[in-house]
Amino acid sequence: MTRHLRASPLFSIATVAVLLAWGAACERATSTPRVTSEAAARLPKLALDEAGAFPLAAHVESADIASGAMGFEKLFDAGDRLFHTNFTGLDGVGVLVRPDGTKVNRFAPLGPKGPAAQSCGECHNTPEGSSGGTAHASAVRDLAGKGTPPFDVRAATSVFGDGILQLLAQEMTEELQGIRDAATAAAKAAPGTPVRRDLVSKGTSFGSIGVTVGANGKETVDVSQLAGIDPDLVVRPMGWKGDAPIVRNITTFASAGAMGMIGEEIVWKKPGGDQLRDLDGDGVKRELSVGDITAMTIYTAAQETPTDVVHLATLGYVQMPSADELTRIDAGRTLFASIGCASCHRPEMSLTNTRFEEPTLRGNGNYYDAALAKLDTHYDPKHPAAFDILKDAQAPRAEARDGVGATIRLYGDLKRHRMGRLLADRADDESGGGDGETVKFNDKPITIPADQFLTAELWGVGNTGPWLHDNRAGTLREAILFHGEDAPPEAGKPGRSEAQESRDAF
Numbered sequence: 001m002t003r004h005l006r007a008s009p010l011f012s013i014a015t016v017a018v019l020l021a022w023g024a025a026c027e028r029a030t031s032t033p034r035v036t037s038e039a040a041a042r043l044p045k046l047a048l049d050e051a052g053a054f055p056l057a058a059h060v061e062s063a064d065i066a067s068g069a070m071g072f073e074k075l076f077d078a079g080d081r082l083f084h085t086n087f088t089g090l091d092g093v094g095v096l097v098r099p100d101g102t103k104v105n106r107f108a109p110l111g112p113k114g115p116a117a118q119s120c121g122e123c124h125n126t127p128e129g130s131s132g133g134t135a136h137a138s139a140v141r142d143l144a145g146k147g148t149p150p151f152d153v154r155a156a157t158s159v160f161g162d163g164i165l166q167l168l169a170q171e172m173t174e175e176l177q178g179i180r181d182a183a184t185a186a187a188k189a190a191p192g193t194p195v196r197r198d199l200v201s202k203g204t205s206f207g208s209i210g211v212t213v214g215a216n217g218k219e220t221v222d223v224s225q226l227a228g229i230d231p232d233l234v235v236r237p238m239g240w241k242g243d244a245p246i247v248r249n250i251t252t253f254a255s256a257g258a259m260g261m262i263g264e265e266i267v268w269k270k271p272g273g274d275q276l277r278d279l280d281g282d283g284v285k286r287e288l289s290v291g292d293i294t295a296m297t298i299y300t301a302a303q304e305t306p307t308d309v310v311h312l313a314t315l316g317y318v319q320m321p322s323a324d325e326l327t328r329i330d331a332g333r334t335l336f337a338s339i340g341c342a343s344c345h346r347p348e349m350s351l352t353n354t355r356f357e358e359p360t361l362r363g364n365g366n367y368y369d370a371a372l373a374k375l376d377t378h379y380d381p382k383h384p385a386a387f388d389i390l391k392d393a394q395a396p397r398a399e400a401r402d403g404v405g406a407t408i409r410l411y412g413d414l415k416r417h418r419m420g421r422l423l424a425d426r427a428d429d430e431s432g433g434g435d436g437e438t439v440k441f442n443d444k445p446i447t448i449p450a451d452q453f454l455t456a457e458l459w460g461v462g463n464t465g466p467w468l469h470d471n472r473a474g475t476l477r478e479a480i481l482f483h484g485e486d487a488p489p490e491a492g493k494p495g496r497s498e499a500q501e502s503r504d505a506f
Contacts, residue, residue, distance in 0.1 A: 052090035055081035060291030062378035065385050072387045079299025084121040095260040097281030117258045123156040132158035132464040135471045152425045153470035163301025163356045165237040170363030172201040176233040187211040202349045204413040228415035231441040234366045240469040242416050242454030243431045248297045263288040268375045297358050304394040306460030339505035344455045345411040352405040357384040371435035411458035420497030424451035
């Protein structure tokens, strides 16, 4: 039966046209779609079988990197895809067996939380891919290994600028160890006379070191006056505690600890280890190759350099702040310095070498995995993957300095500071080497006090909340106020934050 519609104020000709179009669409939706062969070729093909998500045709091999067959652009692209892929069980994501042999569910095996992610980009996703992460991406650390609270929480940091931080640390380590070596030479020239030298690099003071050489030639090194650095004088710019020297450390252990994607280099280092072993019991034996880890390291190290809004506006990324806003920025900058914030959050450092290498012998050999180099001859610091942060990194890039190198506006000092009892962890931590193992001094493990943290760089702080190492600060004001307390211990007493006076002035 055909129904005739009469036009009225409530049922107009336009309404009829809309209904007719809707009816035609319904008819098309319920009939077999007619697609030309040319259009069909462009349609995605849906997989009808289970498949892994590994994004490359094959693993990246370190031999291809050393030979030059995998240059920077290819490595960056491979690292990009590996970083953002949501891996599946067929790729080996998750863990089914703990290191002690206990069987567990795939995504809750190693501690109170994690591995629970399927990709690096799942945690490093705010405000852009590969940057920081929101509160849900926090890791929960169980240093005591008991599986019971209280735990230490770690926020997912932005990887922007990490390659630059490693470059700065390499140069600082060379300078600091050079000062130590000069002190040793002076002590040898005057046996029995103590020689003490201040340790300053790129404007950051790390205290002083003393050396005495006895008549028998025995050297005695006094490290009691060091400040914010380990006795080996290696600047470790990675991690909230400053406990890792290289970007690769973070890539390797975050892949394993947060995703259960076990790099073959971890397998090789285990007693009796080889690339055929399935350490996490998920049926996949080669989850990430040495070359895969290198590719992700290069990708993260070559991310953009955080910078301020005025510089972004100058480069054409955002609108220039208004005159009133510029006045407020200048006033804030002046206050920032006057109340002492800039003593730790130093506005800038100079960088001489702008070439990032993985692996590298720069930094007196402290910035590569020497243990891995013995296991994989193609992980070779003489033939590294490399790029220049001024030419090849993602834009916006660091600012070239007149003459040579770059000016790095990081608002940090690459030094650890005591932040007081409110921010302290539950226990001391251990410092690591390029191979990820605990480093020792005089045959004793180097430990980091529970209340000591690396100065957080502020060069992207406007985009990275919530703030502090455990996300406890929901605003920047809160973050500043947590730098001390209303009723702190007296000056010089344990538990007092080094930033108490600046916090109070704020």
